[in-house]
Amino acid sequence: MKRTYSDVDWLMKNDNATSFLYTPHEGSPSKAAEGGQEGLTFTNAKHVLKVTDLSPTDIEQILKVTTEMKRSSKNFFKGGSEDAFADVLKGFSILCLFEKPSLRTRVSLEVAMHQMGGQAIPYSIADSPLGKKESVEDTGKVLSRMCQGITARVSTRNSLRALAQVATVPVVNALDDYAHPMQMLADLLTIKEHKGTWKGMTMAYLGDVENNVTYDLMRLAALMGYSIRVAGVGTIEESVWEECKKLCEKTGGSVLQTASAAEAVSGVDVIYTDSWMSYGIPAEEEAARVAAFMPFQVTVELLAKAKPDCIFMNCLPAARGKEQTAEVIDGPQSVCFDQAENRLHTVKSLLVRLLRPGKFEDMFALSVTSSPR
Numbered sequence: 001m002k003r004t005y006s007d008v009d010w011l012m013k014n015d016n017a018t019s020f021l022y023t024p025h026e027g028s029p030s031k032a033a034e035g036g037q038e039g040l041t042f043t044n045a046k047h048v049l050k051v052t053d054l055s056p057t058d059i060e061q062i063l064k065v066t067t068e069m070k071r072s073s074k075n076f077f078k079g080g081s082e083d084a085f086a087d088v089l090k091g092f093s094i095l096c097l098f099e100k101p102s103l104r105t106r107v108s109l110e111v112a113m114h115q116m117g118g119q120a121i122p123y124s125i126a127d128s129p130l131g132k133k134e135s136v137e138d139t140g141k142v143l144s145r146m147c148q149g150i151t152a153r154v155s156t157r158n159s160l161r162a163l164a165q166v167a168t169v170p171v172v173n174a175l176d177d178y179a180h181p182m183q184m185l186a187d188l189l190t191i192k193e194h195k196g197t198w199k200g201m202t203m204a205y206l207g208d209v210e211n212n213v214t215y216d217l218m219r220l221a222a223l224m225g226y227s228i229r230v231a232g233v234g235t236i237e238e239s240v241w242e243e244c245k246k247l248c249e250k251t252g253g254s255v256l257q258t259a260s261a262a263e264a265v266s267g268v269d270v271i272y273t274d275s276w277m278s279y280g281i282p283a284e285e286e287a288a289r290v291a292a293f294m295p296f297q298v299t300v301e302l303l304a305k306a307k308p309d310c311i312f313m314n315c316l317p318a319a320r321g322k323e324q325t326a327e328v329i330d331g332p333q334s335v336c337f338d339q340a341e342n343r344l345h346t347v348k349s350l351l352v353r354l355l356r357p358g359k360f361e362d363m364f365a366l367s368v369t370s371s372p373r
Contacts, residue, residue, distance in 0.1 A: 045144075046354055047164045047171045049157075050179040051216045052223055052243065056251075058353070059224065061364050063189050066342075066349040068367040073115060073345070083115065085348070088363070090117030092355055094149040096174070099125040102153055104316065105174050105182070108343040109151060116348060121147070125154070140166035148355050152176075170354040178237075180212040183315050184220045185346035187272075190339040194311050195269060202227040204264040204306070205272045206296040207323050209257070210234025213274045213315060218255050222247035227254035231264035232296045233289075261296045268306045272313040273298050273323045290322060298324040303333060311335045 048054060054062070069085050076083040096109050106122055113120040136159075143150055144167050152160050153174040164171040173179055191198050205217055209232040218236075221228035222244040230236070236257065244255040258264040265271055276293045277286060303312065312324070312334045320326040329336055353360045 045168055045170045046357075047167075048181050048350070048354070049160060049164060049171070049173045049176075050219060051181040051184040052219045052247070053181065056224055059185065059188065061360075062185060062346065062349045062353055063192060064367050065352070065360065065363050066185075066189055066346050068363070068370065069348050070342075070345040085116060085352075085363075087117040088352055088359060089113060089355060092116075092118035092148045093146070094118070094120050094151060094351065094355075095143055095147045096120050096122045097125055097150065097152040097154070098122060099152075099154040099159075100175065102174075104340055104343050105153055108347050109174070112344055112348045112351060116352070136162050137166045139163075141168075144168040149351065172350070172354065175212060177212055179216045179219075180315075181216060182343065182347055182350070183213060184216050185350060186339055186342040187217070187313065187315070188220065188224070189342045189346050190313065190335055191270060191311075193338065193342075194335050198224055198226050200226065201270065202229070202268045203270040203272055204228070204261075204268045205230045205232070205274075206261050206264060206298060207232045207273045207276060207293060208234055208278070209236050211274065211278060215240045217272065218244050219247070222251065222253040222255050225251035225253045227256075229256045229258050229264040229268070231258045231261050233292050261298075261302055262305060265302055265306045265310075268310060270311055270313060271298055271303060271306055274315055275317060275319065276323050277319065293323070297322065298328050300325065300327050300331070303328055303331075313339055316340050 046053075051059075072084045075081060076086075092113070094109070094113060096106065098106065110120045110122065140163055147169060149170045149172065150163065150167055151172045151174040152163060154160050154176050157176045157178040160171070160173055160176050173181055175183075188198060191201070195201065203217070203221065203226070205214055205228060208214065209230050211234070214230060214232075214234075214236070218228060218230065218240060241255075244253075247253065248255060273296075276289055281289065298312065303310065310333060312328055312331070314324060314329060314334075314336045316336060316339075318324065318329055318336065320329060328334065349360075352363065
C-alpha cells in the first residue's frame with residue numbers, strides 16, 4: 001500500500017518562480033522532501049517542522065510552562081483570579097494556512113491566540129493557492145513583515161519547507177505528510193498527566209505506519225528516551241528509521257516494528273492509534289483499507305494484553321468500529337479527550353516559546369519557583 005506524492009501539492013503544481021529552492025525529479029519527491037533538513041538553508045527564525053526540531057530540554061520546558069498556563073486558564077474560567085497569561089502575546093498575530101481540513105488544529109490555534117491577547121488568522125490555500133500569482137519567496141517575505149509567526153497544515157512537506165526557507169518569522173508545521181509536532185506535545189503532556197512520567201515507558205502504536213503521526217511518535221520516543229513498538233500497514237520511510245536510530249544511540253530509546261498487534265501491545269503502558277482514513281483517501285479504496293487494517297483494531301481483548309493501568313490514546317477524529325471499538329474509546333482507560341484538550345494548552349506554550357522567547361524564559365523561571373498547588 002505504498003503511497004506516492006500527490007499532484008495536488010500546491011507548491012510543485014502552482015509555484016512560478018521558486019524552482020531554485022528544490023529540484024524535483026520525475027515521479028518522485030524532491031531531495032528536500034526525502035527526509036531530514038540536509039541541504040536546506042533556513043533563516044534565523046526558529047522553525048518547528050518535526051518534533052525533533054525541539055530538543056528534550058525545549059520539550060520539558062514547554063510542558064512545564066504549559067502546566068502553569070493550563071492551571072491559570074482553568075482557574076479563570078471557574079471564576080477565580082484573572083488569567084496570568086492573558087496578555088502574553090498581546091498585539092501578536094499568526095497566519096494559519098490550511099490546505100487540508102481542520103477542526104482541533106484550527107480551533108486550538110484561534111482560541112490559544114485569543115486567550116493570550118493575540119489573533120490567529122485562518123487562510124485557506126484552496127481559495128487562493130500559494131505560488132500561483134507570486135512566488136512563495138515573495139509571499140513568505142510579505143507574511144514575515146505582517147505576522148509574527150506562520151502555521152501551515154498542508155498535504156506534503158515540500159511546500160512547508162519551501163516556506164520555512166524564506167520566512168523570517170517562525171514557521172510551525174500544523175501537519176504535513178511527514179510530521180505532526182503540535183500533536184506530539186499534546187500527547188506527551190497527556191502521558192505526563194496520567195502516568196506521571198514517560199521515563200521507562202513503552203508505547204504501542206497500531207494502524208497506519210506510513211503517516212505523519214507514526215513518524216513523529218517514533219521520533220518522540222527516540223528523542224525522549226523511551227520505547228515504542230509500531231505495528232500495522234504501510235512502509236515506514238528509511239529517513240525516519242535513520243533519524244530514530246541516531247537519536248536512540250544518544251538517549252537509550254527504542255523504536256521497533258512488530259509483525260502483529262498482540263506482539264506490539266504486550267505489557268505496554270500506552271496504546272495509541274490513529275484514523276485509518278486520512279484526508280484524501282478515495283472512497284473506492286475505503287473497503288480495502290478497512291480489511292487490511294482490521295487485524296490492528298484496538299479491542300477490549302487486545303487492551304487486556306497491556307498493563308492493567310495502560311491508557312488508550314487516539315489523536316482524533318476516531319471512527320468507532322474501525323481503528324478501535326466503542327468500548328475502548330469510551331471506556332475507563334481512554335484519555336483521548338484529555339489528549340484533544342491538551343492541543344490547546346500546549347500550543348499556547350509553544351507559541352510563546354517561538355514568538356517571545358525572552359518572555360518564555362521568564363515564565364519558565366516562575367513555573368520552576370512557584371509552589372505546587
